[in-house]
Amino acid sequence: MGSFNKSQTAEIYEGAAHGVDTSIYAHSKYNSFQMREIRLGLEEGLNVSIYANPIYSGRQMEQLRRGLEKGVDTSIYDNPKFNADQMDQLRWGLENGVDVSIYTDKKYDWKKMSEIRKGLEAGVDVSAYADPEFDSFQMNIIRQGLEQRLDVSIYADPKYDYQQMSVIYYGLESGVDASIYADPKYDWKQMHAIRVGLEEGVDVSIYSNMKYDSDQMHELYLGLKEDLDVSIYADPKYNYRQMSEIREGLEKGVDVSVYANHDYGDQQMEQIRKGLEEGLDVSDYADSQNDWLKMSEIRKGLEKIQKAEHDRPAVQLNKPTGKGLER
Numbered sequence: 001m002g003s004f005n006k007s008q009t010a011e012i013y014e015g016a017a018h019g020v021d022t023s024i025y026a027h028s029k030y031n032s033f034q035m036r037e038i039r040l041g042l043e044e045g046l047n048v049s050i051y052a053n054p055i056y057s058g059r060q061m062e063q064l065r066r067g068l069e070k071g072v073d074t075s076i077y078d079n080p081k082f083n084a085d086q087m088d089q090l091r092w093g094l095e096n097g098v099d100v101s102i103y104t105d106k107k108y109d110w111k112k113m114s115e116i117r118k119g120l121e122a123g124v125d126v127s128a129y130a131d132p133e134f135d136s137f138q139m140n141i142i143r144q145g146l147e148q149r150l151d152v153s154i155y156a157d158p159k160y161d162y163q164q165m166s167v168i169y170y171g172l173e174s175g176v177d178a179s180i181y182a183d184p185k186y187d188w189k190q191m192h193a194i195r196v197g198l199e200e201g202v203d204v205s206i207y208s209n210m211k212y213d214s215d216q217m218h219e220l221y222l223g224l225k226e227d228l229d230v231s232i233y234a235d236p237k238y239n240y241r242q243m244s245e246i247r248e249g250l251e252k253g254v255d256v257s258v259y260a261n262h263d264y265g266d267q268q269m270e271q272i273r274k275g276l277e278e279g280l281d282v283s284d285y286a287d288s289q290n291d292w293l294k295m296s297e298i299r300k301g302l303e304k305i306q307k308a309e310h311d312r313p314a315v316q317l318n319k320p321t322g323k324g325l326e327r
Contacts, residue, residue: 007032015039024052033058041065050078059084067091076104085110093117102130111136119143128156137162141169148173154182163188171195180208189214197221206234215240223247232260241266249273258286267292275299280306 004012004026011032015022020042025035037058041048044065051064051074063084067074072094077087089110093100098120103113115136119126124146129139141162145152155168155178167188171178176198181191193214197204202224207217219240223230233246245266249256254276259269271292275282278299285298 004028005032008035011035011039015042018043024048029054031058034061037061037065041068044069050074055080057084060087063087063091067094070095076100081106083110086113089113089117093120096121102126105132107132109136112139115139115143119146122147128152131158133158135162138165141165145169145172154178159184161188164191167191167195171198174199180204185210187214190217193217193221197224200225206230211236213240216243219243219247223250226251232256235262237262239266242269245269245273249276252277258282261288263288265292268295271295271299275302278303278306 008028008031012022012026012035015025015035018039020039022039024042025038030038034054034056038048038052038061041051046065046068048065050068051061056064060080060083064074064078064087067077070091072091074091076094077090082090086106086109090100090104090113093103093113096117098117100117102120103116108116112132112134116126116130116139119129122143124143126143126146128146129142129152134142138158138161142152142156142165145155150169150172152169154172155165160168160182164184164187168178168182168191171181174195176195178195180198181194186194190210190213194204194208194217197207197217200221202221204221206224207220212220216236216239220230220234220243223233228247228250230247232250233243238246242265246256246260246269249259252273254273256273258276259272264272268288268291272282272286272295275285280299280302282299284302285295290298
């Protein structure tokens with residue numbers, strides 16, 4: 001039997017106090033957690049021979065004990081190759097009366113098993129995602145689509161990652177034509193920009209093109225939403241910050257042609273835009289050879305001059321009194 005540590009000894013005493021046959025587990029080959037599960041099974045009158053084996057961890061024993069308590073067929077999962085979490089999912093499925101044979105496969109980790117079990121419990125066709133090529137997150141979004149009665153065939157494909165699947169799912173849920181962006185060449189952020197445009201009713205054909213990154217797409221979407229002439233900046237050579245400066249200029253009604261030029265960086269564009277908004281003669285500094293700090297310095301100087309002129313009191317001319325004009 002060997003020597004026992006304090007925790008093991010406590011389990012043996014506890015079993016003796018409840019009148020169970022402690023010889024079944026009073027062995028040093030069992031740790032205290034395993035002893036506890038065997039003791040609890042004995043106290044409940046269960047057939048602990050099914051799991052009283054050191055090849056099972058304490059947590060695995062717990063799952064087998066709980067299955068025996070519920071009267072399920074534990075032989076389906078009494079395999080030490082299933083970890084405790086996998087056993088838990090199989091036991092749960094058996095208790096809920098679903099066909100666990102669909103996921104009684106060690107190639108599914110417990111999270112994948114959980115998604116298949118939830119689908120079976122919801123009565124959906126889990127064959128759409130019961131494939132080890134899908135990770136649990138992908139399985140989850142496919143299951144949600146099935147439960148919403150959506151056409152998941154559009155995105156139930158391992159070529160889409162979970163985030164791409166999610167954007168397609170939300171598009172289908174909102175009723176837009178998700179097929180417009182259901183293409184793995186788009187990353188999920190690009191898909192999102194197109195989906196939002198579809199939901200807002202803008203002409204996404206203007207920017208649903210791989211030549212634009214997601215930030216550029218967003219800037220074009222913002223312009224279209226405000227009915228601006230986005231053709232002025234619908235050029236992938238502009239980064240999204242440059243696009244933003246041109247868009248803001250259009251929103252403010254300034255002549256963006258002054259700075260809608262690839263020669264200007266976004267910070268230079270910002271300085272020219274701010275000058276135009278203040279009604280300044282930006283030709284004094286709108287030169288791509290001036291860095292944005294130089295432009296800022298000149299702009300602020302022009303603003304001070306403009307303010308000083310505006311604040312200067314008007315000179316009043318005194319009316320002639322007639323004195324000194326008499327003969």
